[in-house]
Amino acid sequence: MKKTIGVLGAGTMGAGIAQVAAQSGHAVILVDSNNQQLEKAQASLAAILSKLVEKEKISAAEKVAIENRIQYANNLEDFAPCDLVIEAIVEDLAVKNAVFHSMELHVSKQCILASNTSSLSIASIGSVLENPDRIIGIHFFNPAPLMPLVEVIPAVQTSAVVLNDIVNLIRSWNKTVVVCKDTPGFIVNRVARPFYGEALRIYEEGIADFATIDWAMVQFGGFKMGPFTLMDYIGNDVNYAVTESVFQAFYFDPRFKPSFTQKRLKEAAYYGRKSGRGFYDYSAGSSMPQPTMDEKIGRQIFDRVISMLINEAVDAVFMQVASIQDIDVAMTKGVNYPKGLLAWADEIGLEEVLLRLEDLQLIYGEDRYRPNPLLRKMVRENQTFY
Numbered sequence: 001m002k003k004t005i006g007v008l009g010a011g012t013m014g015a016g017i018a019q020v021a022a023q024s025g026h027a028v029i030l031v032d033s034n035n036q037q038l039e040k041a042q043a044s045l046a047a048i049l050s051k052l053v054e055k056e057k058i059s060a061a062e063k064v065a066i067e068n069r070i071q072y073a074n075n076l077e078d079f080a081p082c083d084l085v086i087e088a089i090v091e092d093l094a095v096k097n098a099v100f101h102s103m104e105l106h107v108s109k110q111c112i113l114a115s116n117t118s119s120l121s122i123a124s125i126g127s128v129l130e131n132p133d134r135i136i137g138i139h140f141f142n143p144a145p146l147m148p149l150v151e152v153i154p155a156v157q158t159s160a161v162v163l164n165d166i167v168n169l170i171r172s173w174n175k176t177v178v179v180c181k182d183t184p185g186f187i188v189n190r191v192a193r194p195f196y197g198e199a200l201r202i203y204e205e206g207i208a209d210f211a212t213i214d215w216a217m218v219q220f221g222g223f224k225m226g227p228f229t230l231m232d233y234i235g236n237d238v239n240y241a242v243t244e245s246v247f248q249a250f251y252f253d254p255r256f257k258p259s260f261t262q263k264r265l266k267e268a269a270y271y272g273r274k275s276g277r278g279f280y281d282y283s284a285g286s287s288m289p290q291p292t293m294d295e296k297i298g299r300q301i302f303d304r305v306i307s308m309l310i311n312e313a314v315d316a317v318f319m320q321v322a323s324i325q326d327i328d329v330a331m332t333k334g335v336n337y338p339k340g341l342l343a344w345a346d347e348i349g350l351e352e353v354l355l356r357l358e359d360l361q362l363i364y365g366e367d368r369y370r371p372n373p374l375l376r377k378m379v380r381e382n383q384t385f386y
């Protein structure tokens with residue numbers, strides 16, 4: 001028998017996760033305290049599935065079957081038949097703790113309780129449970145039905161059986177699973193920070209404008225989007241909040257320092273595409289600024305950002321956040337990087353990456369640019385990642 005899946009929160013993420021589970025053949029119980037959100041989720045699912053029918057990706061009968069698998073409800077009691085509940089409500093520990101405490105009273109002893117949190121520790125969410133070995137992080141990416149990556153995060157309390165069951169279950173949903181330690185930002189939101197932070201720093205130093213930095217990363221790195229275009233898509237409010245939370249969670253490590261440039265945009269409500277203005281102006285009639293296309297500067301920008309990204313990926317290996325393969329897979333499947341950063345490091349040459357970082361550290365005298373000890377060790381021992 002297919003497991004019954006509960007999803008708490010019918011917002012952006014919860015609605016998407018419910019769709020993924022229903023498309024994988026599970027009975028789904030989608031709970032939200034707000035009826036309007038439930039109605040919105042139901043209407044948006046119908047529209048998405050209709051598009052899939054139009055494109056002949058699914059049949060009309062399948063659409064009906066998927067829709068019929070989802071039950072919309074208001075109360076935690078409705079989770080009683082569930083084998084797994086994935087929580088996707090507001091990113092607030094006090095609210096999540098209250099909900100997990102009550103939820104446990106209404107589900108079976110075996111029911112696994114998961115959170116889709118991006119920034120809170122899974123250990124802190126599970127701390128309120130009577131049976132904390134059933135807590136686990138299952139971190140989807142937005143939009144959940146389209147993004148292949150799922151980070152699975154066992155907390156210190158999580159049992160090996162629960163971890164194993166969840167990895168197998170999420171794989172059966174045709175997702176690429178990476179397992180990572182319960183550390184701030186997990187893999188993607190930690191390793192990706194320099195893509196934004198170093199680009200902002202380069203801008204703040206007056207080395208190049210937004211359009212030129214974006215051009216450099218696309219032209220020389222093969223990234224689908226430059227950092228400023230991407231931040232405008234994500235929303236400067238959201239992206240700034242993640243940066244600030246990772247910075248705080250790492251005890252204010254200067255590698256993760258947020259930027260005033262982005263903070264001011266957030267304060268001015270220049271969120272990006274959704275507000276019509278961010279780093280760029282999206283209002284009707286406005287045209288996008290053109291990059292300088294100076295190859296020498298472009299190359300320097302790319303070399304600097306990619307070296308910082310690689311240093312972060314190396315740190316994730318050094319701190320045993322995840323395996324080398326999982327760190328590379330996470331960045332290609334979670335944020336569409338053209339290559340895994342550790343494979344990229346091998347390609348550039350670890351010695352070259354180390355030299356660039358040492359150079360930056362020498363020039364700036366900042367801890368932000370310190371090369372990771374593992375990188376130094378690997379260069380000394382003439383090793384590669386693959």
Ligand code: NAI
Pocket residue numbers: 008009010011012013014031032033034037087088089090091095099116117118119139140141142
């Ligand atoms: P959202 O604001 O779109 O949806 C949250 C939903 O939870 C709303 O429908 C709200 O009515 C409901 N809700 C709030 N408190 C509730 C309660 N006590 N009981 C029942 N329902 C309640 O939020 P979003 O963006 O879907 O995020 C949800 C979670 O997923 C957060 O923890 C967030 O950090 C995480 N996340 C978000 C991503 C994103 O790109 N938006 C990506 C990955 C994770």
